[in-house]
Amino acid sequence: MADTVNKSKSRCPVSKKCGGCTMINVPYEEQTVRKQQRVEDLIGRYGRVDPIVRMKNPDHYRNKVTSVFAPDKKGKPVCGIYKAGTHEVVPVKACMLEDLRADRIIQTVFALMESFKIRVYDEDRRTGFLRYVQVRTARGTRQVMVTLVTAEAVFPQAKKFVNALVKRHPEITTVVQNINDKQTTMVLGEKEKVLHGPGYIEDVLCKKRFRISSRSFYQVNSLQTEKLYNIALDYAGFSGKERILDAYCGIGTIGIIASDRCKEVLSVELNPEAVKDARINVKLNNAQNVEVFRNDSGRFMKDMAAKNEKLDILFMDPPRSGASEEFIEAVLTLRPAKVVYVSCEPDTLARDLALLTEGGYAMKKAVPVDMFPYTEGVETVCLLTHN
Numbered sequence: 001m002a003d004t005v006n007k008s009k010s011r012c013p014v015s016k017k018c019g020g021c022t023m024i025n026v027p028y029e030e031q032t033v034r035k036q037q038r039v040e041d042l043i044g045r046y047g048r049v050d051p052i053v054r055m056k057n058p059d060h061y062r063n064k065v066t067s068v069f070a071p072d073k074k075g076k077p078v079c080g081i082y083k084a085g086t087h088e089v090v091p092v093k094a095c096m097l098e099d100l101r102a103d104r105i106i107q108t109v110f111a112l113m114e115s116f117k118i119r120v121y122d123e124d125r126r127t128g129f130l131r132y133v134q135v136r137t138a139r140g141t142r143q144v145m146v147t148l149v150t151a152e153a154v155f156p157q158a159k160k161f162v163n164a165l166v167k168r169h170p171e172i173t174t175v176v177q178n179i180n181d182k183q184t185t186m187v188l189g190e191k192e193k194v195l196h197g198p199g200y201i202e203d204v205l206c207k208k209r210f211r212i213s214s215r216s217f218y219q220v221n222s223l224q225t226e227k228l229y230n231i232a233l234d235y236a237g238f239s240g241k242e243r244i245l246d247a248y249c250g251i252g253t254i255g256i257i258a259s260d261r262c263k264e265v266l267s268v269e270l271n272p273e274a275v276k277d278a279r280i281n282v283k284l285n286n287a288q289n290v291e292v293f294r295n296d297s298g299r300f301m302k303d304m305a306a307k308n309e310k311l312d313i314l315f316m317d318p319p320r321s322g323a324s325e326e327f328i329e330a331v332l333t334l335r336p337a338k339v340v341y342v343s344c345e346p347d348t349l350a351r352d353l354a355l356l357t358e359g360g361y362a363m364k365k366a367v368p369v370d371m372f373p374y375t376e377g378v379e380t381v382c383l384l385t386h387n
Contacts (some may be wrong), residue, residue, distance in 0.1 A: 020081060021375055022375060031370075042347065042349070042350040046157070048365045048366070049368070053370065057372070063222050066096040067079045071122050101228065104169070105144070109148070116161050133148055137200060137224065140222070142170050143173040145201045145212070146172055147177075150178070174197030176214050178258035218269070226295075227369070229257055232340050235340050238313075243264045244311070244315060245314050247327075249267040249278060250277050250317075251274050266291045270295075298327035298329070302330045309334075315377065316331075320348065339361060340382070340383055341356075342379065348366075362386075364385055
């Protein structure tokens with residue numbers, strides 16, 4: 001992509017209304033320079049920060065796309081994205097970030113609604129049926145999952161609707177109805193029905209196969225995720241004898257990918273849906289040295305420390321809010337020889353590094369990875385060793 005920009009015209013026709021892609025009109029080279037500088041400014045005092053890992057083709061990288069279905073100010077049904085900081089829906093037919101297959105499927109769902117007399121959900125009046133459509137696409141297998149988020153469990157003509165959708169998009173391998181009948185900002189509810197296919201998709205990442213359900217966490221940029229995880233594993237410097245812990249393990253990706261290089265993997269996750277997927281993924285990859293525990297990672301490590309158990313390497317990939325104080329305390333109590341910290345938010349990474357270095361760790365090296373082109377977001381991998 002050329003690093004030039006036409007200042008009179010945005011690359012995206014709705015960027016000013018949406019506000020999601022804050023750097024949509026910034027040349028890609030400049031985007032990465034800014035992100036590199038941000039990471040260096042925040043964590044450079046702790047150790048070496050290597051050059052950012054860029055994308056060759058940064059368009060349409062998101063493998064998970066969520067579209068809001070709602071009435072506009074005149075009551076007309078629309079689908080699109082919430083305007084930043086509001087609940088006003090900006091109609092969007094195609095997005096520079098999103099998988100093109102996902103965008104096309106969402107537009108077909110929107111087009112089919114009228115003939116099936118499906119009403120969009122009005123959150124103010126608490127009326128209507130369809131709240132969101134979420135599409136997940138697998139880069140390695142080309143499988144596609146469509147999740148229809150509804151306000152009610154009864155879905156009139158569900159079979160005919162799904163048949164019409166799959167007929168127009170035979171690439172769809174599964175369709176799930178998720179019921180969200182609560183007044184909440186959360187997209188997905190707790191109850192689901194499988195309307196077509198197995199109810200999940202599978203993807204291949206770093207030569208391992210993973211099952212992904214609608215509510216499980218999976219990195220949205222598959223291509224960059226492989227680079228991210230390979231860096232994290234290289235940082236660990238395995239000898240083959242290590243006992244490792246994969247905290248915030250999600251569906252088990254890092255631990256399973258690392259399982260060929262170490263002696264034992266303890267994978268810990270609190271989300272029950274993710275734990276279920278992680279255990280299936282262990283069997284799917286015949287990873288016999290991986291055990292998955294449903295627990296809080298900090299509590300799990302404190303229990304290990306109380307039993308005087310040894311841990312060689314900790315992989316931690318916390319949410320945007322970073323690690324909790326309890327988690328950091330548990331790390332400092334258990335004192336694994338190495339910590340590989342995968343962060344999606346440089347500000348909370350800097351906060352956590354301050355606590356870890358005060359507790360006896362030193363950051364040996366770090367590298368930013370551009371997982372989210374056109375936005376301010378940047379992922380960072382850090383290696384820390386205990387002094």
